[in-house]
Amino acid sequence: MAEETNSNIHLHVRSNLDGQRSHGRQQEKCKICGTLCANIKAYIKHCLIHKNEHNVRFPCAQPGCLKTCATYKGLLTHMSRKHECNHSKPGQSRDKPYIDASISIKCSLLFCQSECADIQELLAHLRNHIVDGMSVLCPFSNCEKKFNNKKSFSSHLSRYQRDYTAYSVKPALIVQGDQLTPNVHVGFSEVDSDLTEESHNESEDFQDDNDSGDNIAEYTRNIALFLLKLLAKYLVPESTIQTIVEEMYGLYKLSRECAAKHVQKTLQDANILNEELTKDILDGVAELGCSLAPLEDSSKFVSPQCGVLRSTFLRKNYFKRTFSYVAPIEINLGRDSSGKSYFFHYVPILETLKVICQDKSVQKHFVSTRLENGLGDISDGQIYQQCAFFKENPEALQIILYQDSFEIVNPLGSARTKHKILAVYYTLGNIDVRFRSQVDQMQLVLLCKEKTVKQFGQEALFSKLVGDLKKLEQEGISVNGNLLKGSLLAILGDNLGAHFIGGFCESFNAENYCRFCLRTKTQIREEPPYVEGEYRSPESYDRSVRIAQETQATSHAGVKFDSSFNSLSYFHVASPGLPPCLAHDLFEGVLDYDLAMFLQYFVDSRWFTFDLLNDELKRFPFSTSDSKDVMHSVRKGEKIGGQAVENWYFLRFFPMIVFSFVSDPENPVWELMLKLKSIVEIVVSPMIDHSELAYLKVLVEEYLEDRRRLFPDKRLRPKHHFLSHYPWLILKFGPLTRVWTLRFESKHVFFKRCVRYSSNFKNVTATLTERHQLMQAYFCDGQLFPDSVKADRGTEFDPSLYATNIQRAVHSRPILQQNCEASDEVTVFGTRYRKGMYVVVKHAKSWTFACILLVLVSGETVNFVARQCQYTYHIKYGLYEVYSDSNSNVVCIEFKGLADYFPLTAYRIRGSEMITLKNKPMCQK
Numbered sequence: 048m049a050e051e052t053n054s055n056i057h058l059h060v061r062s063n064l065d066g067q068r069s070h071g072r073q074q075e076k077c078k079i080c081g082t083l084c085a086n087i088k089a090y091i092k093h094c095l096i097h098k099n100e101h102n103v104r105f106p107c108a109q110p111g112c113l114k115t116c117a118t119y120k121g122l123l124t125h126m127s128r129k130h131e132c133n134h135s136k137p138g139q140s141r142d143k144p145y146i147d148a149s150i151s152i153k154c155s156l157l158f159c160q161s162e163c164a165d166i167q168e169l170l171a172h173l174r175n176h177i178v179d180g181m182s183v184l185c186p187f188s189n190c191e192k193k194f195n196n197k198k199s200f201s202s203h204l205s206r207y208q209r210d211y212t213a214y215s216v217k218p219a220l221i222v223q224g225d226q227l228t229p230n231v232h233v234g235f236s237e238v239d240s241d242l243t244e245e246s247h248n249e250s251e252d253f254q255d256d257n258d259s260g261d262n263i264a265e266y267t268r269n270i271a272l273f274l275l276k277l278l279a280k281y282l283v284p285e286s287t288i289q290t291i292v293e294e295m296y297g298l299y300k301l302s303r304e305c306a307a308k309h310v311q312k313t314l315q316d317a318n319i320l321n322e323e324l325t326k327d328i329l330d331g332v333a334e335l336g337c338s339l340a341p342l343e344d345s346s347k348f349v350s351p352q353c354g355v356l357r358s359t360f361l362r363k364n365y366f367k368r369t370f371s372y373v374a375p376i377e378i379n380l381g382r383d384s385s386g387k388s389y390f391f392h393y394v395p396i397l398e399t400l401k402v403i404c405q406d407k408s409v410q411k412h413f414v415s416t417r418l419e420n421g422l423g424d425i426s427d428g429q430i431y432q433q434c435a436f437f438k439e440n441p442e443a444l445q446i447i448l449y450q451d452s453f454e455i456v457n458p459l460g461s462a463r464t465k466h467k468i469l470a471v472y473y474t475l476g477n478i479d480v481r482f483r484s485q486v487d488q489m490q491l492v493l494l495c496k497e498k499t500v501k502q503f504g505q506e507a508l509f510s511k512l513v514g515d516l517k518k519l520e521q522e523g524i525s526v527n528g529n530l531l532k533g534s535l536l537a538i539l540g541d542n543l544g545a546h547f548i549g550g551f552c553e554s555f556n557a558e559n560y561c562r563f564c565l566r567t568k569t570q571i572r573e574e575p576p577y578v579e580g581e582y583r584s585p586e587s588y589d590r591s592v593r594i595a596q597e598t599q600a601t602s603h604a605g606v607k608f609d610s611s612f613n614s615l616s617y618f619h620v621a622s623p624g625l626p627p628c629l630a631h632d633l634f635e636g637v638l639d640y641d642l643a644m645f646l647q648y649f650v651d652s653r654w655f656t657f658d659l660l661n662d663e664l665k666r667f668p669f670s671t672s673d674s675k676d677v678m679h680s681v682r683k684g685e686k687i688g689g690q691a692v693e694n695w696y697f698l699r700f701f702p703m704i705v706f707s708f709v710s711d712p713e714n715p716v717w718e719l720m721l722k723l724k725s726i727v728e729i730v731v732s733p734m735i736d737h738s739e740l741a742y743l744k745v746l747v748e749e750y751l752e753d754r755r756r757l758f759p760d761k762r763l764r765p766k767h768h769f770l771s772h773y774p775w776l777i778l779k780f781g782p783l784t785r786v787w788t789l790r791f792e793s794k795h796v797f798f799k800r801c802v803r804y805s806s807n808f809k810n811v812t813a814t815l816t817e818r819h820q821l822m823q824a825y826f827c828d829g830q831l832f833p834d835s836v837k838a839d840r841g842t843e844f845d846p847s848l849y850a851t852n853i854q855r856a857v858h859s860r861p862i863l864q865q866n867c868e869a870s871d872e873v874t875v876f877g878t879r880y881r882k883g884m885y886v887v888v889k890h891a892k893s894w895t896f897a898c899i900l901l902v903l904v905s906g907e908t909v910n911f912v913a914r915q916c917q918y919t920y921h922i923k924y925g926l927y928e929v930y931s932d933s934n935s936n937v938v939c940i941e942f943k944g945l946a947d948y949f950p951l952t953a954y955r956i957r958g959s960e961m962i963t964l965k966n967k968p969m970c971q972k
Contacts, residue, residue: 444533445476559605841868
């Protein structure tokens with residue numbers, strides 16, 4: 048009887064597993080690489096090979112589940128908690144423990160008459176009782192614990208009832224239990240063996256047979272990816288990596304010996320005394336670690352992968368051969384009188400373009416649409432719209448170059464100019480602007496020591512790059528069988544770098560120091576700010592170059608020589624082609640000096656002292672998202688001394704910080720400061736309506752005129768003049784935050800860290816370019832861009848658990864009724880949104896604020912359940928007071944329906960909730 052029952056149970060287990068595998072065929076394909084897997088367990092194991100890839104998230108394979116996990120460990124945890132029947136860890140089964148079909152188990156609660164077909168169904172049923180607020184007893188024998196908390200119940204089952212059998216259930220709960228036999232263990236050994244056997248047979252339908260050579264190659268590739276990750280991403284020194292490789296091989300040899308003894312003993316215990324079989328098994332296992340084998344052990348292996356990772360030289364060769372590595376080229380410039388050779392390192396731009404255009408995550412975020420009623424990106428500006436090349440080739444690649452010089456040593460030390468490096472990077476204007484700011488996607492073009500540039504000049508440095516850009520314009524590149532052309536759209540940089548690239552005078556003391564207009568220094572100083580001069584054009588620029596050459600003058604009208612980039616067919620530096628950087632001009636220029644001037648005035652007027660202001664700065668309760676960008680103290684002097692973003696945020700929060708100290712809100716200097724705040728809010732907006740440009744022009748002119756009148760002893764600086772061009776420049780280039788240099792400057796950090804960790808200054812440009820290209824090879828092996836939505840702390844959304852107003856808000860969105868997660872926070876395009884933050888939402892023909900109550904995520908669709916607020920704008924302080932009550936309207940807003948993407952925090956000022964804008968929102972009509 049026992050044998051018959053055991054057989055019934057075994058058959059039932061197999062039938063359910065077969066059903067599970069049949070059901071799993073819908074999710075058999077790996078969403079990362081497309082590999083077909085036999086079942087969910089095989090998929091989980093397969094995901095291990097993606098563990099070290101860049102920006103990879105692991106999708107759940109369970110049908111109907113849209114969860115993606117940031118790490119492999121997170122996937123294991125999710126499968127264990129949410130889909131217990133589909134995954135088993137080594138040594139512990141999580142397969143569903145079925146019992147005989149004729150057996151059912153009843154609920155332990157007396158008033159409930161439910162009967163469950165198996166133990167797993169019973170446990171799920173009891174969890175529902177706990178959610179409903181009831182207490183339940185543990186259903187297993189010899190346990191009388193009572194639970195009223197779902198997590199405690201699950202924890203108890205996981206810790207103390209993991210290895211339950213069909214007979215473990217209390218006899219009183221079993222219906223038709225006469226067929227049960229004690230000690231019939233269901234699930235673990237039999238289910239695993241069945242699954243292994245069935246998976247082996249079934250895998251023929253799903254995967255090509257991989258021979259041992261393919262397995263060894265895949266194993267080697269994963270080890271290489273891990274070592275490349277250490278080298279390129281974490282900048283671990285090569286000497287340390289060599290030590291890691293040697294220790295890994297030592298541990299491998301030790302484990303191989305232990306495995307050999309275990310295999311031999313197992314075969315002997317099974318009365319299998321075939322020495323040839325034993326040798327084949329041991330040799331097959333031994334080959335897996337051959338890639339790390341030192342030279343003296345190479346004779347022990349037959350695989351072609353033997354020793355390919357054993358040394359720095361061989362590892363780099365493997366990296367370059369296996370991954371998408373674009374090799375830098377050393378270009379010799381010549382020798383000096385002493386015979387010393389000078390050179391720089393160039394990364395072929397056509398080759399890097401091919402690599403990034405083949406990346407699926409890049410293709411996914413290529414954009415071809417433009418804002419209809421405003422300016423949202425550089426492609427909305429006149430420079431792009433009026434370019435003949437992009438009119439003829441609307442899908443062409445939009446090359447945006449950036450150049451800058453940086454120190455790789457202490458900028459205050461004695462070697463501060465010896466190793467200063469000029470770097471050129473690029474990005475593509477075709478990429479969604481929300482991903483274009485990510486440092487990982489910025490590609491290196493060249494590195495050269497700055498003193499070499501000064502000695503050999505611009506033409507020698509950029510001739511190879513310009514030649515490749517001409518090929519891109521005329522011939523294009525082939526990507527996956529498609530021909531892609533492209534052209535240079537703009538060259539970014541600070542003022543010094545832009546003037547060097549453009550052939551302009553590089554000093555603000557020059558008579559014509561502006562690269563945008565032809566007004567002289569004297570005219571700018573004496574004439575009113577609203578007087579506009581003639582803007583530069585390619586024709587006026589070429590005329591100045593010709594006059595300077597004919598007269599052999601050092602410059603004419605601020606132009607010293609013809610830029611190398613003007614030889615391109617569709618680009619000219621005076622079109623304009625060198626956009627401003629508002630971080631250098633506005634934040635580190637106008638704000639740095641003018642805020643210091645305003646503070647000194649307020650201190651002299653006895654509103655507060657510098658010590659009191661700094662105390663208020665320290666006490667102010669900045670939110671987590673705001674605190675990282677504010678300065679900690681303000682110093683007395685000509686400048687406030689903060690970095691670009693710190694100066695910006697100081698102006699933004701200044702009315703809040705000194706709210707209680709403002710004795711006269713109608714003071715003209717206070718109003719001047721608020722006018723500057725309004726200018727900044729428009730200039731930094733990611734989307735700008737055309738009508739705002741006229742208003743911005745008036746604001747800037749009024750600000751410059753009032754500043755000159757209120758502070759006649761303080762001259763306007765050249766960067767004040769650049770500010771007067773901003774309305775015109777926004778029309779040309781779109782929002783200036785799309786062409787500022789802050790994110791590109793973050794790229795310097797990688798090279799500085801490389802030098803600091805390697806402590807090698809010999810042929811430093813070669814070292815840095817090679818290391819950078821290895822890093823890009825690692826990035827491109829996975830995904831260059833991360834997923835747009837990250838919500839790792841969500842729970843399944845059940846509308847019935849929430850208040851009536853929230854249920855009404857989500858009722859109109861059927862997609863939110865299933866396969867949706869609820870969370871208190873989510874990260875969308877790198878910006879984190881949390882419960883309690885405020886978002887700007889469209890309201891009628893304008894906008895209003897809404898406080899986030901709940902975040903709902905379904906795949907890549909994000910919705911905010913938020914309470915709409917009323918607000919009052921306090922014009923004398925530049926702040927918005929928000930207020931709402933329990934009767935305020937609760938709405939469900941999709942992310943793309945926001946009027947502005949940046950979340951805001953409300954601060955309590957004198958009993959009121961106040962918000963200060965980061966930028967002025969724009970609502971498309």
